[in-house]
Amino acid sequence: MDMNTEKEEEERRVQVRFVTKLKPPLKAPSNPIAIPSNLTRLGLSSIVNTLLKAGDPELQTEPFDFLIDGELVRMSLQQFLLAKGISAERTLEIEYIKAVAPRKEEEPSLHDDWVSAVDGSNPRFILTGCYDGLGRLWKGAGLCTHILAGHSGAVSSVSIINKKGVESVTVATASKDRTLRLWKLNTEDSVYHPMKITAFKILRGHKASVQSVAAQTSGDMVCSGSWDCTINLWRTNESEAESDEVSIKKRKVNNQSESQLEGEAVATLVGHTQCVSTVIWPQHETIYSASWDHSIRRWDAETGKDLSDIFCGKVLNCVDVGGEGSALIAASGSDPILRIWDPRKPGTSAPVYQFSSHSSWITSCKWHNKSWFHLLSSSYDGKVMLWDLRTAWPLAVIDSHKGKVLCADWWRDDCVISGGEDTKLCISSGISV
């Protein structure tokens, strides 16, 4: 009897057709085939791989992920169909995509202290901030080119200012010494020894540690959030003439003859009642901020007005905007749940997605630049997780850090960079989104 039923189960098959948006060498023939219904992602992946190899024997085996009705398959096909109430009678259309998971773990780049901030928005280099008060520029894994020295406190946040049509790169760092510094560097020089650079502009004005810095898309301005509950806007320009109203001092620093500008805040956005932990400036005139007062606010950068609030009930440490139409807000903080709101929905107070695989505070969350579905999160539990909106389980868990992960970002669209308590900057590459 048992044998019979087992056989029956084995023999229960479903008609499927594999479709994909991938380019021809990875395109499988789309005629329907019957496959056992108890297959999981791995089984499906091997089937697709054999199908592809039949067409082109040279092809490398590649892990795939499978979508049925816009949802990733994370259990056996049979269970999935049962759970979703999809009939197994008709031919099932399964879309396959490349599995999003890191394939390679690069050599960790060691710092002198905790790595508190990382920015990978420029594909040519990685910018990190460290608790020793230095910012560092990395060309790749273990290849440090520039050291940004000058802060007297730990660097809490870094941001690359991408000015259009300017060869040299400007970066901004925020520190716990209540200042922000702007740095200019030429990344073209090929240096084997890290070059020490001093800031060209010091932005003073915050009364407490600056927690976060973000640059305008045009690169003309930066905004910063601080423990003094304010968000300050600063100009990044070098010319002294432009800012007449701003008192500019020149002074000698550390016997270096280089002049340092000092800048004052152009505007202050007041509204948060507690520490502003993260600011982001995704569009020209919109700033998003997350705060310990449990709110995410959208500000109009021109008028300095608070446009909308989302209240969460928990302390928020990170926020990012992205996804579909760059409109979804992902935020998280003092709990292990990554929440995603859709502000376009009328009456949105509840998050549309909640991801809760972490076990401790989440320190950063970042949307993928190109994808609508993918985002990453890092947590004090020492894990970086990759998420897809189409499934509630993490796509991949990067467990390369010992101790807390303090920051993480995407780099070059296929790498995840993360820095943590173990003073390492980890680069996980080979992620095909």
Place this chain on the structure above:
Amino acid sequence: MRVSKDGTFEENSLKKKEKMMMMKDHEKRKLTNNDNNKMNSKSKSKNLTSIDKKSQQQEQQQQQQRQQLVEEELASDSGDSDYQGFVDTGTDNGFDSDQVREDQSEITESHLGVEESDSSEDEVAPRNTIGEVPLEWYRDEKHIGYDITGKKITKKDRQDKLDSYLASVDDSKNWRKIYDDYEDEEVELTKEEARIVGRFLKGKAPHGDFDPHAPYVDWFKWDDAKHPLSNAPEPKRRFIPSKWESKKVVKYVRAIRKGLITFDKPKEEPRFYHLWGDDSSSTEKTKHLSYIPAPKPKLPGHEESYNPSLEYIPTQEEINSYQLMYEEDRPKFVPKRFTSLRSVPGYENAVKESFERCLDLYLCPRVRKKRINIDPESLKPKLPSRKDLKPYPKTCYLEYRGHTGAVMSISTSTSGQWIASGSSDGTVRIWEVETGRCLRVWEIGEAVQYVAWNPLPELPILAVTAGQDVLVLNTGLGNEEEQENIKELLRVETPTSPDDNDNMASVLRWIHNDKHEGIKLRHFKSVSSVEWHRKGDYFSTVMPAGQSRAILMHQLSKKLTQIIPFKLQGLPVASAFHPTRSIFFISTKKNVRVYDLLKQKMIKKLETGLREASSISIHPTGDNLIVGSKEGKLCWFDMDLSSKPYRALKCHPKDITSVAFHRSYPLFASSSDDGTAYVFHGMVYSDLTQNPLIVPLEILRGHTSSNGRGVMDCKFHPRQPWLFTAGADSLIKLYCH
């Protein structure tokens, strides 16, 4: 009426007896009467044989009359018509004829040869024929009745009572004379008759010759009596239904129909009953001294089977471990396996156990416990659900590692960005709350007892107690301007000249501490705690062994020290400033004293009722405070309510080390040496009529005990519903909502 003493008579009387027995509602007294009657007639007949006819007749008449009198009397007593008909025939005639007729029939039936008696000869008709009617009817008439011819019998003239008395006095036979009302004449009893009456009165047989104890003659022939004694056909009454009975039945039926008689419904026996159930319930119903059943012995389980399944069999290790146990703890029965029931040996403890059981039953008094059936749920106070009281600290996400000894005290900065901690390893550390990074370490060199962060946000300085010293340390966290101010503030001139105030110098000196760039206040006794005033200028220190100078008040800006001018009774334990007014709380071991600092007098004394208070915390509104004690009790005082605790919560099994109120959320917490911290909801309403609401919310575990100490201190984050706990395991933990 010649009736001899032969069997006929006997039989006759027997018959009568029988008849009388059959008569319903017959009184016993009547029966004896009847007996007398029989005797009477018997003696009479005997008498009659001896005397001549005439006198015999007379005699008989008289006797009859007398008998009639007696009988009448009896009859009127009984009022039974049946009986009357039989006894009261008016004359001997009726009676005897009746009797004889019956006799005759008896004789003929029994075929016994009996002497024929000529009844007609004996008949003497009574003169009066009125029969048995009440004589009152004739009381007012001139006649007394009618004779046989129908003529009136006129009454005799009544003798004057006096005359009759006089006549009777003279007459020696007067006592034998009887007046007959019916016949209206006087009758004189003969001597013989009087003797018989005398015998009657004595209760003897009427005739002197009668032997009451004559030998019994068994006249019945037992041998051939195959049939019942009487061959007579069954009387009719045996066949017809009894009229009286049917009447009675009808009466009952009517009563039942009317509902006068109700029946209990037949009890339905429960079909199933609990075989092993306690049978005490059935005995409970009886009201009298109730029987208390003995407690049932434990029922045998599977392990007591002769061949229990393997999981019941203890392993060899378990059996060995039993040997290490105490006799009482050791299991009484060790399961064993046998291949068959035959091989099971006798139970070696059988006698012992049954003896012990008997001893138990005999010696252990059984008392019925009176239980009140109250749903325990209904006794619980109605508390709001914990869900509605969110947020409150629940889970630990962050740990602050770095200390090497027990963390004695923690303090949060006003902004909530940093916490400071003092440890028994002699260091003071400052941590970043958000990341758990240690920002700064001071090596004090002596176990740090207490740290307190200045409440002013622009004055990030710490007050630290270590041994006899109180240090004021600059954290260096403010901006340049603030740092300038702090440096200015912490500058102390060269030791004040001793002539300033001698007595203070002996108590305490303000010294500049070069090593930590702070101020050192050297006390004369070890300092246990330090508290800042809300304005950040004054701080108080507590020296439990300082006696009258135990509590000192220091002013940072002027570097001045004052002794609290209040007299303390008992050892001071902790002190606290009122959050808004100039009121100062000092907790001694038993009481909390509330002082007004401006008026310099005591306002209130709160009696904690605790053995040893250990910590105190004031609610941000200032009207409520909690006191933790070393016996694990927590007392909540509502100062407006009374000087007694509003609520005492016994929650911790060990000493409470610290209690804390949240600054903005309605939360309070207590930490204890048992390694836990309790979080409570403590809502104080602005409405004065409403009492504070206290709801226990969460037990926070996670700290391990070391050296019998658990959680040493707990403090709330000033702005978030988070709780910091400092453990003796050298960890600081942050519990978040």
